[in-house]
Amino acid sequence: MKDKTKIRLWPGFLAGTLIGLIAFLLSFDALQSLFVECGASPWLAWGGPICIDGTILLSTWAVWGFERNGIHYRWYPWAGFIVAGLLSILGNALHAWIQDGGLLPAWAGPMVMAIPPIALMYSTHLIVIVAGSQTAAEPTAEPALAAVEDKDSSVRFDEFQEWYLRLEAARRLMESVSDDEVVGMTQRKPTGKKSRKGTDTSWSQAPLFVAKDAVA
Structure with missing residues (x-):
């Protein structure tokens, strides 16, 4: 049996981080423009891609939290991950359609503007579930x-x-x-030995109390 070669993890982490950052920036730009087209304020349109792509990151973290804390319904964060991923893909494709001269479908505006409140409810619910399970596991030490x-x-x-x-x-x-x-039991008697000065200074070390008969 051949020994398994230990794989270095830092190249994978570095490549994954770089790819994720570039993909997030490209998707961020496309989704921001799409939210502006759908009626969002240009000053706040940056929140649109955060709601979509940020939910992908949050769902990934929640999958790990559900698994680690033994929470049931583990499909819940996976469902959010899949739905947010599909919305991101659809949003980027719709942005490319508009940039190519296509018209914005009538259903696109209401659907896009409904994403932020849905993302708010879903994200807060996920955090409450994971945090609640973590808090409930701590008092077991009491x-x-x-x-x-x-x-x-x-x-x-x-x-x-x-x-x-x-x-x-x-x-x-x-x-x-x-x-x-x-x-008689409490008196200490001299041993009879005399010190150099001729005085009796040595005393017996018999115990103060000696029981003659054992008391039940």
């Missing part, structure tokens, strides 16, 4: 955090319970012995 907090609380409760049982056992032990025995 149950894990709550589980960690519950675990820490249970650990602290177990430690408190253990210390409480020890204190309770010590209290019962103190109640089970007499006062003389308590004093």
